[in-house]
Amino acid sequence: MVENRPWLNFLAHAVLIAGVLAVAFPLYVTFVASTLSFKEIMQVPMPLLPGSHLVENYSQVLSGGTTTGSKAAVSHMLVNSLVMALAIPLGKITISIIASFAIVYFRFPLRMFFFWMIFVTLMLPVEVRIIPTLQVITDLKMNNTYAGLTIPLIASATATFLFRQFFMTVPDELAEAARVDGAGPMRFFWDVLMPLSKTTMAALFVIQFIYGWNQYLWPLLVATDESMYTTVIGIKRMIVGSDAANEWNLIMATAILAMLPPALVVVLMQKWFVKGLVETEK
């Protein structure tokens, strides 16, 4: 920094450490809670050191959910979450990249019409058209299917724009060179454009993985069958599922399981995550 003022540096570290602790505190309590027995967690105040029921709680939720609420096994929910978290980014990347390819590299009637059609979808978040969209899913008999869970979420203007913007920065000469080399459009797409888009795809993948994993409202409505619950939905079902007290220790164990995969993706793939976040800019 510009001038050397030790107390300012100290303050900066102090604020950051306080921030990190404040941000992490709920996580710590959640973890502790997930290691306690039901009786321990109902004490006021609950213990703030991990208990001895870690294995018990986690194996309980993984195999059989809660004992009083939803009995759906969290292990199965994790699979469903994973399916969503993989299918959404893959689907999104696939349909967006080919659509942007068409819009950037071809001139055809209705090109701008399609472009605006995709752009306008930015203005319609799933939340505001939730009931009619559900109706469409219902009409198509896609309730409680992976297709119903994922397909309506894979169309997005964001990804299309991101690819479009990226394609605009690819030198025209590359495409020309490919044409002279004898590559047709699809060959150029596969051999040149796709490899060049790798980082964009990776960034998008990380962001959309989290988006897919964390979906809430949509699976809440589409996945009414226990076998289709995602982890996030499972937690919600555990809380309001029954007439008895919430088994917070099991709910918290599930919460940890629900947070872990996306958090790991964010932390381990930080570079792509930051790139994706900054570039998609919603």
Added chain:
Amino acid sequence: MKIKNLAIAWLTFGLLSANAHAQTEIQWWHSMGGALGEALNGLANKFNAGQKDYKIVPTFKGSYPESMTAAIAAFRAGNAPHLLQVFEVGTATMMAAKGAIVPVAKVMGDAKEPFEPKAYLPTVTGYYSDLKGNMLSFPFNSSTVMFYINKDAFKKAGLDPNKAPRTWKELIAAAEKLKASGQQCTYTTSWPSWMHIENFSAWHNVPIGTRQNGMGGFDAQFSINSPLHVRHIAMLGDMSKKGLFTYAGRTNQGDAKFSSGECAMFSGSAGAQAGIKKAASFDWSINFIPYHDDVKGAPQNSIIGGASIWIMGGKKPEEYKGVAKFMAFLSQPEIQMEWHTSTGYVPITRASYDLTRKSGFYDKNPGADMPVRQLTNKAPTENSKGLRFGNFVQGRTVIEEELEAVFAGKKDAKTALDEAVKRGNEILRQFEAANK
């Protein structure tokens, strides 16, 4: 390649399992989680084991509103289940959906299975029948609201643990003593509207709404802003201000407050007993809910909560035959007794109540017959037969929002209840218009 193999495996699996369906499957969507769900599965298994033609397939679909939403969506998509467990506030909505449901009486009659509405407790029959006395849905799990006390806390406060407060006056006196003894929370409740508006009205024999609490037609209006209602809610608001009443939330959050020992007195579902038994580390008792002793005729009888089974329309005759068989199976006193004793829900037929009494269950489990005794305290009147308001899911939300305003000290009881009536009536008019 792997995906392809998987797909083939699924296909094969699908074909095989399709071949194995020699039986007629009957889908049953319900909201019984945990121990209740196990008891329910037990019934289904017993039925399935007892005959070969039909197979009941129970599926847990989340909370009551969630399974109802799911069923409505499924109905619109044309794949509704055969049987749907619907909570009591959804009754009017189901009834109005004439094309979506088949009255249980008709299914039983068509299948020539025995079915006698009179066998049920009058409060139960009243709740689920139309005005001509035709049972529309099959009563299944019924409960009512009860009053629980923590005997240890009473002892500590110098109160007689065997004398639970019977009136609100006594309750307030006890609450003050409990508070003086250091009890943080003296009284709380689950399901505030069910307890303090719906059951309160029945218990004091005053109407919740016109047209026999809505049973007489869709043009009913709420009448929960009567002086008695206002007085009761004002009293709760006052108790809340003084720290004698702790609001716990709109659903069953009160259960945990009682079973953890935080609150010494508590009104909640009869079904809460199972949970309290499991979690409470103190001595407790279950009692009749308190009443205002200056109200003539009080206490009357409480009304039921819980759910009934609706039979959805548009299925094959063969399937309805199976449904009827299953309903007949569930009607047997022995089965009813098993359900009652294993879950804590009320026995809903006289026969099963008598059978349970004869079995000595109530001697071994004192208090277990309190709910049914409270439900049958007197012969039900027009005001205590039950209620049937359209869109009551929304109606209840409105009532609860207004109650919360009173408990938080933001509105006085009169204003809040007037507002609840006004907003509630708008919902009723909308329902009336939609179901013309």
Added chain:
Amino acid sequence: MAAVSFRDVRKSYTPELQVIHGVSMEIKDGEFIVILGPSGCGKSTLLRMVAGLETVTAGEIAIGDRVVNNLEPKDRDIAMVFQNYALYPHMSVFDNMSYGLRIRGLSSSEISERVNRAAEILELKKFLDRRPRALSGGQRQRVAMGRAIVREPQVFLFDEPLSNLDAKLRVQMRAELQALHRRLGTTSLFVTHDQVEAMTLAQRMIVMNAGRAEQIGAPLEIYARPATTFVAGFIGSPPMNLIPRDGKLLGIRPEHLEPCAASDAMLTIDVDLIEPLGADILVYGHIGDRDSARVAARLPADAKVQAGKLAVRYAPGNVHWFDQASGRRID
């Protein structure tokens, strides 16, 4: 290898915006042709029309005896070197060079033989596994050429391939290009805006201006007999002096002026600037009114020049005349 013909080739993007106004030319098999002109004159467009990257609005382009107007680039049997090289950044040098061959389905032994041969010629052998970004500008340029060579096409197209190189490298590459052409003898079209490049490389050149071919011919021929004032002004440095005389334009190259006694003066220059370059001296000035005609003279190194007036003369045989209105040469 093949001849290339332009037959009244025209290009317009919109009816109003015409960028090529009808170019005709026959390029012989194995010839090295330079298309020269200032930026925006349509020279790149013309080249890209040969490549098939731009459509031909009217007229015909033929390679060999095939009219290629409606053929895809890949079917024209041409190879192109781009100004920014257009190397595929994610492929190795080998893959870049062999990409077109792979698409054409050549056997891998054939591919590696051709690539190795090209790499040998271009001294790229030790870079074959590198990615383009690990190469210097000159090396990248060579890869781009290599990519064209391996294809063994009928025609090479070069779109200002040297303009991204520094001056020294440019001279070197020029020499290499010439050597390459001698060796392969492939018909080549080379676009540039640099007259030195054009003069040194071209067997024949097309000087273009505003979508028209102003003059087509061998470099020295064009230098000696520019067909228009534009060509006269564009080729040669400093450009030809153009002085209004008797309603015409008198053209005389700076090197054809020599100092003389004031009495012999055919022109008297008011000197504005003197640049001694060592080998010779450049003198800039004007005649008469300050703005009537600007003149440059290239004088021997030992000429005595001072500020003020400079008297010069020229041999009558070195004079060119142009029509003042049309700018055309008058012979």
Added chain:
Amino acid sequence: MEKRVVFRSAWLPYVLVAPQIVITILFFFWPAVQAVWFSFQLQDAFGLKTQFVGLQNFTALFKDGNYLESFKVTALFSVLVAFSGLAVSLLFATMADRVVRGALAYKTLLIWPYAVAPAIAGVLWAFLFAPSIGIVTYVLKGMGVDWNWIIKGDQAMLLVVIASVWKQISYNFLFFFAGLQSIPKSLIEAAAIDGAGPLRRFWTIVFPLLSPTTFFLLVVNIVYAFFDTFGVIDATTQGGPGQATNILVYKVYHDGVKAADLGGSSAQSVILMVIVIALTVVQFRFVERRVQY
């Protein structure tokens, strides 16, 4: 800007855009049209009876004091979420920009809440602040605060704001941090030579230079508060107590799904769509100025 080169094919581009266009029509346009259509209808829950009622659903909404109240709640909620979220993140980002050592570690430790689903964030904070067993509640009670968000509307609002802000800190932080890093150090140094202290430098140099980022984040945060916080609300207060946290998008869900009032809910959707379109136009005009699409 357009590409100079184009491939030519009469059918290929249509095939390439088809999947996205089909999905867009099926799950965006058709439902949007339906939402508008439903908003003029009155339907029973099972869809057995449908009547056209014109603008009745809309007039009913605007006569409904609670709907207007929901607007106020949404406005208050978004303002609180946006401003406190931006303030906290800006503080962290400024500090992280200042420390030479460990900035990356702090960044890693601050960004992970982005990965937490809003609903789970809600559950976590609801647990910490649970009226009877919550650990924070215990501390607050010890300090004499009567904490019970089940009944106290302002506390419920505070809870959902905290949970929502907590989840959004990472996002804001990353953008602020990137924004700060892109401010040329020479500017700061010039200001320091001119005699401006750290605080003065921040307000007169850094903050104004950061304003495009701040404005962008403001819009994003408001959109976030409008829609993405649905999970937080549903997992904690469910709009209560009273209507204290009943934001517009939750009300759409409650009325449409839980209360099966398709017409009323669709009318609300239509109004929300108008709001989103307005917000998007604001955002797009801004983005357009900054990024050349």
